[in-house]
Amino acid sequence: MGPWEGFSGINRGYVLELYERFRKDPASVDPASREIFEQWTPPAEIVPRAAEAEDVPLRTAVNAVHLAQSIRRYGHLAAQLDPLGGKPIGDPSLLPESHGVTEDDLRRLPANLITSPLTERAGSMQDVVDAFRQLYCSTVGYDLSHIFVPDERRWLRHAIEDGRFRPPADPINPVKLLDRLTQVEAFERFLHRSFPGKTRFSIEGLDMLVPILDEVIGEAAEAGIGHTLVGMAHRGRLNVMAHVMCKPYAQILAEFKDPLSSRAFENMAWAGDVKYHAGAQRAIKGGREMAMEVLMPPNPSHLEAVDPVVEGMARAAGTDASAPGAPRFDPARSLPILIHGDAAFPGQGIVAETLNLSRLQGYDTGGTIHVIVNNQLGFTADSRDSYSTSYASGLARGFKIPIVHVNADDPAACVEVARLAFAYREKFQRDFLIDLIGYRRWGHNEGDEPGFTQPLMYQTIASHPTVREIWAKTLVERGEIAPEAPDALSKRYLDDLQHVLDTLQPEKDLVEPEPEAPPPGAAARAQTAVPLIRLSALNDALMQVPPEFSVHRKLERLRERRAHALALPDDRGVDWSAAEDLAFASILADGTSIRLTGEDVERGTFSHRHAVLHDGNTGAIHVPLQALPQARAAFEIHNSALSENAALGFEYGYSVQAPATLVIWEAQYGDFINGAQVIVDEFLTSARSKWGQEPSLVLLLPHAHEGQGPDHASARPERFLQLCADTNMRVANCTTAAQYFHLLRRQAALLLTDPLPLVVLTPKSLLRHPLVASTPRELAEGRFRAVIDDGEARERAREIRRVIACTGKVSVDLAGSDKRAAARDLAIVRVEQLYPVPAEPLRAVFDAYEAADEIVWMQEEPENMGAWDFLRPHLVEAAGGRPVRLIARPRSASPAEGSAARHARQQQLLIDAAFTPSKSAARAKPGSKPAPEHVAG
């Protein structure tokens, strides 16, 4: 094989260039090349032709190759992508003169200088360049120069150039396409006419989105994919709902009528949401005799927030977690499709976070098909104000995602691009992005006047034909339909819609999800104790490692201790991480799969979990929970990317799609949960009341004031508590290993009967605190207790004058204080579950201390944070007329002090206040900011 045969395209150009240099001056090339060229007879079709035509030197051939390659690479810059006629920016590299060639030269050069299916039909390089221009500078812009993987690059180029997705190779039914576009347009026109000014976020200007989705979803069904998950924002959503998700027109029109259903009175926990946030579901008969489920989950206004949720759902839909070990993810089982706005895609950080998850082992969904519905505007903002990249899709380049821009007024091109997208995803299981460039026929919503801000654009739009009109005209001109057919079709669809409206019974046709009320008392009845004998067997199994596996020396010592943790039923041998490990093991043994993710969860932020062991000699890993002989379901654990918003959104989606799996997300520190506030507010806490979704995701949020500064102190419990209503979640702050064990097991037991998100404030320094460790018997007996009374104080209840109620670490601080023993008139009551508020147990405990004339709520958080504001009315109620006082850090703009010394002093003030009876409790030394004392009730 010579230096020619092994190369193609630009590389052949390089060989020619090198050979030309060699011919002129053999010394000008490197010795290795010289040696090859000395023995090489260049193929007849190249050099001889060029050499025969002495006036076309090899340099010119090289330049011609460069020109053709430039068109492949930069042709998109000259493509006519804007339906409104905006001029492409072009690029000098697309012109022959920039490469020092003329059309005359091109005509004399052979086509096979370039390797392409197109050259088979081309007589010369001029034909190649013409064909490339037609392909790469048309209404489709192939933006692929960032695809580095040779296989992918080659496949894409071939698929584009061999025309396999275009007629005649892959026919498009033109009349069917017109029919679809007519349906899409008629729906919008009808709503415009019937509900003038009502917001619907019309699809008009980007109508081709529906046929694109038809194509992708149709291909997915054919391919036997089980689930397609569609995430989409407001624009065009109603149209997609009606035509892609097949939501009945009657239901949509009933939502426009907005009747007050009787349920609105019956079920006050049902708040509902606006019509363009609703979700939908549909089954399609697919290939391989399987039905494919198409799901469009509901989403909030917060643009792009649904992206990771859809990805998590797709991951869950493609995962089989029914067998022990690691779960098996099969990308052929699910397909995520994300529809983005052209301002939102580059602007919202969650998009980048989500894209960054796409190729990670624990998050891969086998490739997402993205569509930017690009109307060249974001509300009133022009593109130049919305992104710094050349295209709205620029962000995707860094993730090596193929990007194809397509003019939304060219229906055939759009269909072809949709086919390419699906085929690429099928082949490589990677993301693909379609940048569908159109326009917005109306204002941001239908009540807006777009002429205020884009007067010229909207003058063009006013006289711009719709894509249906354009396609209809094409078909009439081609003689494929009669001239009167398009109008007749429109009229038919409009009449159909009118009939639905005329016969509408809004109250009956309005369909709202009916979330089942949880069975009363289910949580209290859950059996969570595990007999000692089973616990010991699980513990023994967890301590096994494969033969020859070398565990780190320090870990080995810890594990040896852990191996004996259950030896004595009444010894406090079970610390927090052992309790967690045993809870997980027993949950797996019960047949419930577990997925645990978060930053550094495998080891644990505080080096406490070590769920993944690393062999010190070979680097091999061992996951004891995946090797557990008793397990009857899969366990997976993944360190997440450094993300909160997308990482949490992903787990939310996973939890919704896999309700039988215990899905847990752990924050590095609870403080960072505010980076995921959108997911917390919009999905986790309100999805049930807005959309009837029933997530049961668990959040582990390390929380405690330990002198590590304002950003390693607080999981912001006040924020969660403020969001608590309608029994929408459980919030716990437990103080013993056994409590945590029972809490996790209770959550697993309730997954299918009483699903609710669970927020757990978890310890940091307390992870290894002896007062937090539990006895094996405490795991083997009993259950989670929402309130823990003070056992010792209870024995002398009549002597108790003050009851301090508190939650979390401060209760351990009090219990461990050297003043505790002397404070014989004090009871310390732990509130372990903050929501649902354990009102009854709290009242019962307070009542038991009849002689106490003072009830105190003590918290380590500043007065304006923590549980105080939320619990106060409940405490007052439970106190039965006795005053309720507060001991807390002073009100503060920041959760905690910035220095360990200031923390220690403030903490001491709190503890001192707790042991100092009555009002004087809070009086601090002059000059210091006192711990406040408040009386409520």
Ligand SMILES: Cc1ncc(C[n+]2csc(CCOP(=O)(O)OP(=O)(O)O)c2C)c(N)n1
């Ligand atoms: C996170 C977020 N910020 C702001 C808004 C308000 N908003 C609604 S639509 C919109 C413009 C979106 O533009 P684009 O992404 O191009 O989508 P389009 O509406 O043009 O289809 C804005 C700013 C929002 N919904 N979500």
